[in-house]
Amino acid sequence: MGKAPTKRARKPWLWLSIAANLGLLGFFKYFNFFIDNVNYLSGAELQYMKFLLPVGISFYTFQTLSYSIDIYKGEIKPEKHFGRFALFVSFFPQLVAGPIERAKNLLPQFRRKVEFSVLNFTSGGKRIIWGLFKKVVIADNVAILVDHVYASPESFGSTSLLVASYLFAFQIYCDFSGYSDIAIGTAKILGFDLMENFRTPYLSRSIREFWSRWHISLSTWFRDYVYIPLGGSKNGVVMWQINLLIVFAVSGLWHGAAWTFVVWGVLHGGYLMIENLINRKPWFGRYMKSKGIAKWAGIVLVFHLVLLGWIFFRAEDMRDAWAVLCGIGQLDFGGFLAEGFPRGTFKSWWLIRAAIIIAFFILDTPISKIVIGQKIAPVWIKYGLFATLLAATLIFGNWGEVAFLYFQF
Amino acid sequence: MARLIKHISILILLSISFYGTVMLIACTANYKGKKLIYSMVSYVPRKGGQEASMLAELDRTENFEIIVLGSSHAYRGYDPRVFAANGIDLFNAGSSAQTFETSLHIAKHHIHFTGDETVILDVYPVIFEIEGIETVQRLIVEETDPYAAFNLVLQTKDFRSINSFVKRKICENDTSDWALKGYVGKGYCTNPDTLQTRPVADTTEFKPLDKNIKDFVALFNFLKIKAGRVVFVSHPLPNDKRTVEMAKFLLKHSKESSIDFIDFTKDRRFDLNDFSDPYHLNQAGVKKFNNFLIPSLYYKASLPK
Numbered sequence: 219m220g221k222a223p224t225k226r227a228r229k230p231w232l233w234l235s236i237a238a239n240l241g242l243l244g245f246f247k248y249f250n251f252f253i254d255n256v257n258y259l260s261g262a263e264l265q266y267m268k269f270l271l272p273v274g275i276s277f278y279t280f281q282t283l284s285y286s287i288d289i290y291k292g293e294i295k296p297e298k299h300f301g302r303f304a305l306f307v308s309f310f311p312q313l314v315a316g317p318i319e320r321a322k323n324l325l326p327q328f329r330r331k332v333e334f335s336v337l338n339f340t341s342g343g344k345r346i347i348w349g350l351f352k353k354v355v356i357a358d359n360v361a362i363l364v365d366h367v368y369a370s371p372e373s374f375g376s377t378s379l380l381v382a383s384y385l386f387a388f389q390i391y392c393d394f395s396g397y398s399d400i401a402i403g404t405a406k407i408l409g410f411d412l413m414e415n416f417r418t419p420y421l422s423r424s425i426r427e428f429w430s431r432w433h434i435s436l437s438t439w440f441r442d443y444v445y446i447p448l449g450g451s452k453n454g455v456v457m458w459q460i461n462l463l464i465v466f467a468v469s470g471l472w473h474g475a476a477w478t479f480v481v482w483g484v485l486h487g488g489y490l491m492i493e494n495l496i497n498r499k500p501w502f503g504r505y506m507k508s509k510g511i512a513k514w515a516g517i518v519l520v521f522h523l524v525l526l527g528w529i530f531f532r533a534e535d536m537r538d539a540w541a542v543l544c545g546i547g548q549l550d551f552g553g554f555l556a557e558g559f560p561r562g563t564f565k566s567w568w569l570i571r572a573a574i575i576i577a578f579f580i581l582d583t584p585i586s587k588i589v590i591g592q593k594i595a596p597v598w599i600k601y602g603l604f605a606t607l608l609a610a611t612l613i614f615g616n617w618g619e620v621a622f623l624y625f626q627f
Numbered sequence: 628m629a630r631l632i633k634h635i636s637i638l639i640l641l642s643i644s645f646y647g648t649v650m651l652i653a654c655t656a657n658y659k660g661k662k663l664i665y666s667m668v669s670y671v672p673r674k675g676g677q678e679a680s681m682l683a684e685l686d687r688t689e690n691f692e693i694i695v696l697g698s699s700h701a702y703r704g705y706d707p708r709v710f711a712a713n714g715i716d717l718f719n720a721g722s723s724a725q726t727f728e729t730s731l732h733i734a735k736h737h738i739h740f741t742g743d744e745t746v747i748l749d750v751y752p753v754i755f756e757i758e759g760i761e762t763v764q765r766l767i768v769e770e771t772d773p774y775a776a777f778n779l780v781l782q783t784k785d786f787r788s789i790n791s792f793v794k795r796k797i798c799e800n801d802t803s804d805w806a807l808k809g810y811v812g813k814g815y816c817t818n819p820d821t822l823q824t825r826p827v828a829d830t831t832e833f834k835p836l837d838k839n840i841k842d843f844v845a846l847f848n849f850l851k852i853k854a855g856r857v858v859f860v861s862h863p864l865p866n867d868k869r870t871v872e873m874a875k876f877l878l879k880h881s882k883e884s885s886i887d888f889i890d891f892t893k894d895r896r897f898d899l900n901d902f903s904d905p906y907h908l909n910q911a912g913v914k915k916f917n918n919f920l921i922p923s924l925y926y927k928a929s930l931p932k
Contacts, residue, residue, distance in 0.1 A: 336631045570667050605641035612646055613653075613668065617786045618758060 219289050220296035228290045235286035243279045246271055251475030274314035276472055278307050280439055285321040287443055294322050302328045311404040315397050317415040317435035324410070332409035341591065342406030344604060348589045349399025350615075351607045356578055357393035358616035359571055360385040368532055371541040379545040386532045387525050388575060391420065394433070399589070414590075418583045420524070423506060423516035424497070425489040428524060436472075440465050459494065463487040473531070478539055482530040489523055574614065650790070654797040662804065664794055670764050670787050671794050675803025677702055678722045678769035681814040685720055685737045686771055688813075693717040693924075694738060694854075695814075696730040697749030698762075703907050704749065704862045707813040709917040719814030721749060722766070726759035727842035728782075729766050731849060736775045740853040743931075745924070748850070750859050750877065751892075752869045755835035755843070760787060767791040817910050818903035833872040844880055858924065859888040863897040863908060863916055889923050891916060 219231035250266045257264055285306070288294045297303040306324050367374050367382035374382075398415035405412045415435050422428035429437045445465045451458040463484060470483020496502050505512055533539035587593035588603065595603075653664040664671050681702070692715050695705045701721025710717035720733050730748070734740075763783055768791055770776035776795065780788040809817040850857045859877055861870045870892045878886055891897075896919065901912030908916055 336628065339631060340634060601637060601641055604638055605645050608638070608642040609645035609649060612642075612786055613649060613790060615786060618760065 219286070225290065225292070232286055232290040236283065239279050239283050239286070243275055246275055248471075248475045277316050277318055278313065280318050280436075280472075281321075282307055284318070284439060284443060288321055294325070297321070297325055309405070309410075311401040311408075312412055315394070315401070316433075317398055317401065317413050318439050319412060319435070323413060327410050335409065338406050338409055342403040342408075344589050344600075345399045345403030345406060347604050347607050347611075348585065349396040349401075349403060351611045352392040352396030352399065352578075354396075354615035354617065355611055356575060357389045357396060358618070359614070360389045360575070361393075362616070364389055364532070368534070368538065368542070371533070371538050371545055374545060375550045376546050376548055377551045379542050383525060383529055383532075383542065383546070385575075387420070387521070387528050388579075390528065390531070391416075392578075418586060420521050420579075421517055421583065422520050423513060425486065425493050425520060425523065426497075428520060429486070429490075436469070440469055444468060459491045462490050462494070466490070477536055478530045478533050481536070481539070482527045485527045485530065571614075574610075647793075650793050651797060654794050662798075668787075668790065670760055671791050672761070672765045672768050673804040674768055674798060674801060675807060676723065676765055676769060677807060677810060677814070677816050678765050679803070680807065680810050681720060681722060682733075682737055682769060682771045684813065685718060685733075688718055689739055690741065691716045691718040691744060693745045693747060695719045695721055695747045695749060696725065696734065697721045697747075698725045698751065698754055699723050699907060700751055700862045700864075701725070701747075701749040702814055703816050703818050704913055704916060705747065705815065705920075706811075706817075706910075706913050706917055707815050708811070709914055710921065713918075713921050715921065717813065721814065722762060724754075724757065724759065724761040724765075726754055726757065726762050727839060727846045728759055729762045731842060731846040732766060732775070732779060732782075734846070734849060734853070736770075736772060738853075742853070743855045746850050746854045746857050747860050747924075748846075748857060749862055750873065750888075751861055751864060752833050752873045755833070755839045755873065755876070757839075758836070759839070760785075763788060764791045768795050817913075818907050831869075833869045833876070835876065840880055843877075847880075856887070859886060860920065861888075861890045861892045863894055863901065863912070864892045864906065887927060889920065889927055891919070894919070 219228045219235070222228040222231065246269065253264045253266055256262060285294075289296055297306065302325060305328055306319075306321060309319070309324065312319060364382050364386045367378050368386075371379060395416040402412045402414070413435055415433060417431040417434070419428050419432035422431055445461060448461040448464060449457055450461060453461075464487075466483040466487030467480055468483070469486075470479040470481070473479045473482070505516060508516075529542050530536075530539045533542060584593065585603065588595045588600065650664070653667055654662060656663045658666050661673075665673065693710065695701045695717065698721060702719050702723070703721075705717060705719050705721070707717045707719060720738065722729070722733075725733075734746075763779060763785075764787060767776050767779050767788055770779065773795075776792060780792045807816075811817060847857065859874075861873075864870075870890050874888050874890065877888060897908075897912060897915065901908055901915060903909035903912075
């Protein structure tokens with residue numbers, strides 16, 4: 219493709235690359251989903267294929283797709299060194315769950331000589347400590363209760379379902395952003411800079427802002443390689459809204475081969491469509507700049523809209539998602555902690571765990587800023603902070619085998 | 628580089644200080660009548676369980692004809708008094724949720740083998756499937772030999788074991804945190820209750836963990852060398868129907884052409900009145916089970932008369 223002089227000449231090669239990449243992804247990830255739907259609709263009994271999903275296939279497929287598209291657009295030159303290209307596709311810190319890197323960011327870094335740097339080591343080490351705390355102390359501990367409730371949602375009352383759903387919002391954030399921190403920190407120690415993937419997303423006051431702070435590498439990928447090529451907002455209001463809905467439905471499907479993920483994506487697309495209708499009103503502009511109660515009311519509202527989406531994202535299937543929504547809707551708020559929680563849930567030590575989660579929510583932004591280096595803190599605060607995080611991780615961490623949530627995608 | 632080493636050293640020292648201070652407070656201060664540590668983490672066991680009494684007694688015991696290893700099915704299911712009434716000297720070295728890893732630890736560090744004894748390994752499918760965190764943590768806290776406890780910490784490579792070991796050291800001079808009920812000696816504990824409703828049968832697929840398979844093979848190989856004979860026994864269990872699958876598995880991984888496996892799981896001579904809960908026999912059930920088992924040991928497992 220790189221040798222072809224014009225875009226027109228490069229196009230067949232681009233389509234070949236897209237077909238090969240999406241063909242592999244489609245076969246491994248969506249074949250059984252397709253069979254499932256055909257069987258459901260036609261009553262046929264087509265056999266499922268039994269194979270293991272290659273680890274991180276969704277992530278490196280998107281990475282290689284962006285490489286091909288950038289070459290087609292003439293934004294980058296093809297990498298002639300096979301080793302460097304292979305490293306770009308399979309760079310281990312971000313291979314299984316991102317951040318989804320762009321060739322123009324990562325490949326040039328592989329071409330320069332890398333030397334050990336004390337600054338990189340300390341900076342990367344801090345990211346890893348922070349990521350490990352988020353994953354092992356917050357995400358894995360709340361997972362015990364979330365998994366228990368979501369395994370059979372019809373057995374629980376409104377309080378348990380609501381608490382489990384709130385906790386899942388923290389679980390998925392801490393799990394995924396924790397992984398991203400560990401990946402970015404590991405790469406930093408090796409001398410490479412990966413892109414930021416999260417910026418305290420639950421403090422967003424609009425859905426648009428949420429998507430500029432949540433899984434940034436994926437949302438910018440969809441913006442650059444799906445939304446803009448579809449026409450973005452340039453072909454009238456109707457096409458703009460349709461494009462948004464398509465992008466979010468595909469984004470949902472990218473997360474998993476199930477209708478729950480599609481609903482999650484469409485829900486976010488719908489939120490954005492509504493937001494697009496109101497964001498030109500003068501009061502919306504004033505709201506986005508407001509401080510105090512209006513700002514926090516907006517943050518709480520956006521968080522709950524996102525939370526509604528997480529119920530579909532976490533549920534095993536549409537039936538379970540519906541059971542969670544109906545269970546919460548019954549407003550039966552008695553009986554929490556008396557609903558047969560297993561050992562190791564919040565039953566005996568929920569106060570301390572709740573205190574840690576609340577403290578995390580309050581301190582997430584300032585700590586993240588110190589970790590990233592946006593905020594300069596006195597050296598004794600940094601020592602105290604990271605020593606506390608390490609000690610807390612050792613004591614409160616759930617050290618059982620709990621895989622990262624995004625490994626399944 | 629010197630600056631980096633200085634930074635890391637300060638951070639490690641500070642982390643250890645914070646960790647030590649929190650653990651010291653958590654293991655000495657009380658919250659709602661019990662040590663704070665028990666309200667902070669779920670896996671650190673209270674001091675003074677059956678393991679403490681059993682291991683102390685086992686360390687003093689030189690000779691026995693039969694020794695039992697296994698989980699709570701073992702220490703609540705094989706009554707030395709019933710065996711003694713039949714002229715057999717039995718010691719029950721089972722413990723709560725004991726896995727093959729901890730069975731091997733007990734066998735290596737506490738059992739005085741002569742080469743004539745019979746080892747009953749009480750097996751049940753769940754033991755192949757669990758992570759085994761409970762038994763390891765209990766043993767780290769109750770182990771009579773601190774070096775053996777530390778070895779277990781190193782062996783598990785798990786931060787939870789470090790926390791349990793630190794708690795053990797801080798609370799070394801404490802008496803038991805709770806009163807163990809029903810301990811009658813030689814490792815055995817009675818169960819007084821009676822089950823009211825029949826439990827639902829467990830028909831889930833038998834999914835042994837790789838680690839447990841490795842530990843099982845290591846334990847079996849160790850016992851083959853040290854003990855006179857090894858007998859696998861599954862005690863009555865109305866809610867687990869997977870022992871046939873497990874028996875095939877035992878045969879495959881023990882690499883023997885035949886093994887002595889006595890399976891009571893589906894024995895129809897037991898009913899609800901024999902159980903204290905879905906998983907354990909009550910005292911009447913234990914007596915019945917042991918009296919059925921003893922002749923089987925003679926005839927099916929060649930126990931010397």
